[in-house]
Amino acid sequence: MLAILRAQQLMQNMKDSLLDEVYTNNLPIEEVDDTTRSVALITDVRSDLALPGNDDFHAQNKEIEVQIYYKLDGDDPDRFETRLKHLFINNGWVMTDNRGHTVDPETRQLTVTFYFTYFEIEN
Known part of the structure; x- marks a missing residue:
């Protein structure tokens, strides 16, 4: 499963x-300037192969970025x-x-x- 989908779930x-x-991957266009909702965007950053000694990989380190845009005048997110x-x-x-x-x-939203x-082991 893609790391971004695993994180979204x-x-x-x-x-x-x-x-x-x-x-x-992307925020829908209607969400870009909407300051009345708190939304998260998850994107892929990279996937590194774990190479044992035989020049073939057995696992991957999958890194994601989670950006959160809080609605204006929302609760303290701590x-x-x-x-x-x-x-x-x-x-x-x-x-x-x-x-x-x-x-x-532009939106004055806290982000x-x-x-x-x-770390995902390949079967």
């Missing part, structure tokens, strides 16, 4: 989520983000980076970007 099944929707990190880690992912919070200059990696 995980986030969509999260209880007590602040998110209205979780998208992969508790939600802590639960989200636990959700990924408890499901076999490793958090590789946290880019922190920024404010989108955050996380990077997670999933």
Whole structure:
């Protein structure tokens, strides 16, 4: 399964989520300037091969980027983000980076970007 789809499924099944929707690859055009909803965008970053000694791979490290755009005047996302990190880690992912919070200059929305990696063994 694609890492972005695995992550999307995980986030969509999260209880007590602040998110209205979780998208992969691209935000729909109607979401780009909508500041009334909190949405996440998951994109592929890279996939590295794990090479044993025979020049063939047996596993892949699949890294994704999770960007979250919070609705204007929404709740403090700190508790939600802590639960989200636990959700990924408890499901076999490793958090590789946290880019922190920024404010989108056009929409004034609070945003955050996380990077997670999933180690997938090939059958």
